[in-house]
Amino acid sequence: MESLILALFVCLVLALVTKYLSIPAIPFYILAGVLLGKTGGGLLTTNEISHFFSEMGLIFLLFFMGLGLKPERIASNRTAVLTSGIIDLNVNMIIGFAGAYLLGFSFTESLIIASAFYISSTAMAITSLIENRKLMLRESDTVIWLMVFEDLVLIIFLAILSAGNQNLIIFLVKIMAVLGVLYALAHYGKEFLISILDRDDELPILFTFAAVLTTASFSLYLGVPETMMVIALGVAFATTDPDAFEQHARPFKDVFLVVFFVFFGVTVDFSGGVNWFVIGAISLLAVASKLISGLLTGIFIHDSALSGLEIWANTIARGEFSIALAVLYGSPLVGTTIAAMVIVTSIVGSFMAKYSGMLRRGIVSHGRHRAASQRRMH
Amino acid sequence: MALRSLNLPGVGTKYEFETDKGDTVAIFFTKTGSIQMYTLQKNCHTPSAAEMSPVEARRLGNILTGAIIEADQESVEIAFSALADLRITIHTFFVTASAVGKTIEDLQIRAKTGATVIAVCRHDRNIINPPPTFVFEKGDAALVIGESDQIKKFEAEIMVD
Structure with missing residues (x-):
């Protein structure tokens, strides 16, 4: 219990400082966990309570993702979303996988690292667009839709990874059945759900919490993992009143997810037997590979490499979903690598996103300057 | 003047319109509760932005629809x-x-x-x-x-x- 209280207190301070400086908090939560956990003094240790909190954090993160997912929106914006999404997926998965495999990770480990390498942080990308006042840029739309596409791909990854030894087809049929049942419940119980959400006593928040936990607990009987169950619940609930559900689930998500980040940091062990070269290489590769996919997207969609630079700046940061993959499927070594990658990319990313405007102007004026001096020479 | 409204996943709602003279104004109601207004002059590439709280945004709306005669009297x-x-x-x-x-x-x-x-x-x-x-x-x-x-x-x- 003391561990948890200490962790919450440290997070509170970190949240205050990072909000004040308007930099992303996620890397600092992880760093705090690292410094206070195994690698540092061992002041924080994982126990049953922290484990439960972390699990809740993951569950609510995925429930939220499900709520925000509206497949029909993608359909209305198909070509641009697909082009950028497919470039992003291919470039980053291939570079991530090849890099990890060549650096000595096994086939499965490389696959996990590649997935974590591919998924940018939706939370950090959106916050950076809002805080740096970039919403009007045409590249912003591309980034926003890219995040939606990545979320969809993540669900497919999670489904495949969590199938384990089960027959993939039977497993997918089970997931579809769960989704169908939840959809039907949301559809026929819509009026009941909305009447509950409209109340201003404790009922809406209690209902949201209970619904998410109950659905997650059903995974024991169905052989469908919790992750898939809560995403499906989110997608089904999104057909009723997603804003209300977001509002009532947000307090749980905010608190539990912070604990999830800290205790992920606690389990990471940077002290012994860590190959710094491998970790550094993956982190740098993660920054560089989004540059390639960003430039390609910029050229294909906006006809401009400069636009690509803007897209890159806002998608460098990896975050919550990469960590989720590490926690769910990563070995300790994979976890350490992903932790380092998240810390490096999110700090580089927040810096680039803040100064990308200056970078663009610098390149443009440099180009003009060079063109002018060339004209003078001729 | 064609007004477009768009729902951006994770961000909020966007309203955008182009004036007859070719300038663009965009308003974003973000999920964080703040309202951002961007203006982009014709033939210019970098928009300028202002972030407002809901109260400030309503105040701006009053100025635009009617007239404020003195700063503290609306x-x-x-x-x-x-x-x-x-x-x-x-x-x-x-x-x-x-x-x-x-x-x-x-x-x-x-x-x-x-x-x-x-x-x-x-x-x-x-x-x-x-x-x-x-x-x-x-x-x-x-x-x-x-x-x-x-x-x-x-x-x-x-x-x-």
């Missing part, structure tokens, strides 16, 4: 195009010394100006529809409704320094 004009283009103005006034201690009846507000006091704000409390016997105190803010000529008359005859 006025809103509402036009009902279905009622023969009826234009109603609502204006706030801080009560001047000459009106303090007098009732609405004493001041003969309705008879002299045609405008009506529909609310008075006193110490952060609102008194809606004050009776004719209502006595003004120092620091009161009165909300007056009427046609714009009646409001001008109210300002000239009742709110004398």
